[in-house]
Amino acid sequence: MFDPLVIGDTVLSSRLFIGTGKYSRNTLIPEVITCSGAEVITVALRRVDPAGGTENIMNHIPAHMKLLPNTSGARTAEEAVRIARLARAAGLGNWVKIEVINDQKYLLPDNLETIRATEILAAEGFIVLPYMSPDLSVALRLRDVGAAAVMPLGSPIGTNRGLRTKELLRILIEEVNLPIIVDAGIGRPSEAAEAMEMGAAAVLLNTAIATARDPLGMAEAFREAVSAGRKAYLAGLGPVEERAAASSPLTGFLG
Numbered sequence: 001m002f003d004p005l006v007i008g009d010t011v012l013s014s015r016l017f018i019g020t021g022k023y024s025r026n027t028l029i030p031e032v033i034t035c036s037g038a039e040v041i042t043v044a045l046r047r048v049d050p051a052g053g054t055e056n057i058m059n060h061i062p063a064h065m066k067l068l069p070n071t072s073g074a075r076t077a078e079e080a081v082r083i084a085r086l087a088r089a090a091g092l093g094n095w096v097k098i099e100v101i102n103d104q105k106y107l108l109p110d111n112l113e114t115i116r117a118t119e120i121l122a123a124e125g126f127i128v129l130p131y132m133s134p135d136l137s138v139a140l141r142l143r144d145v146g147a148a149a150v151m152p153l154g155s156p157i158g159t160n161r162g163l164r165t166k167e168l169l170r171i172l173i174e175e176v177n178l179p180i181i182v183d184a185g186i187g188r189p190s191e192a193a194e195a196m197e198m199g200a201a202a203v204l205l206n207t208a209i210a211t212a213r214d215p216l217g218m219a220e221a222f223r224e225a226v227s228a229g230r231k232a233y234l235a236g237l238g239p240v241e242e243r244a245a246a247s248s249p250l251t252g253f254l255g
């Protein structure tokens, strides 16, 4: 069944977005792309070397991938806007993941600066995907100022702690008519599947694959989990009941 995810003018068949950080060697990145089936990859502008040095992350990303430059390192809306404009000028396209982080301990996003950056960049024609703490008012405001999707965190970046914000994610999924892409903290394929079963449009993850003993095997596991979770969501989960109810008819069996 063709079940595309449409963001801006882009039609995607994979609902697994991946990152480019923390790999033991950058040459793993194209292999992870193949194993994960991902079509969208996020990259920090500061890792792009327009001079094309060996450390240039772009040398490891196949041309067919949809780039999602992120504003990692920005502490204010103005810094995020500047990074996004530089990324577009460098030929990385008009998608941008807004990341404005002031808190160096938990790496939690600054939702207010994120709204300001989103408003400015959406007005300039960017397809803006803001990384955010899951808060309904903020998500609605991001939608109103032009976000193409919102990316609420499951738990702090890099922790592999899973969907600690599950109840808040559920509210966003129910109330915000934008794609909800759960980003950060997903540590296990089962957690990615759960986010998709809940109705998330996609998930973005990096650490769980990059730090696995076998990143390629883990990339494949996440590919299957995201697909299974989406299928379960579309099929409609059965109701959760208080009381036991026999699955096979009991009446007439013992007399």
Ligand SMILES: CC(=O)[C@@H](O)[C@H](O)COP(=O)(O)O
Pocket (backbone or CB within 6 Å): 018, 019, 020, 021, 042, 070, 156, 157, 158, 159, 160, 183, 184, 185, 186, 204, 205, 206, 207, 208
């Ligand atoms: C790569 C990237 O954008 C991360 O900031 C993202 O939030 C993923 O988080 P994890 O590394 O926790 O999966």
